[in-house]
Amino acid sequence: MIFQLLLIFIMIILAIAASMFKDLVNAVVVSAAVSLIASILFYFLQAPDVAMAEAAIGAGLTTAIFIIAIRKTERYEK
Numbered sequence: 001m002i003f004q005l006l007l008i009f010i011m012i013i014l015a016i017a018a019s020m021f022k023d024l025v026n027a028v029v030v031s032a033a034v035s036l037i038a039s040i041l042f043y044f045l046q047a048p049d050v051a052m053a054e055a056a057i058g059a060g061l062t063t064a065i066f067i068i069a070i071r072k073t074e075r076y077e078k
Helices: 002-020 024-044 048-071
Strands: none
Touching (some): 002 024
């Protein structure tokens, strides 16, 4: 229970940090970390299928798509 609360606290801090970054690549990487923590929490909630989907799609595929899109545009927000 304490570990889950710690993960939730870290997840909230990372989500706030992702919204404050000016560098879009850093924001995407932190968003991937939020998604990875969410998949760990899903696993603790006895939903391994949802955890695997969140890790594969949320942390993996979405991050790759965002990085490719940022590569084709400007990296830093003005």
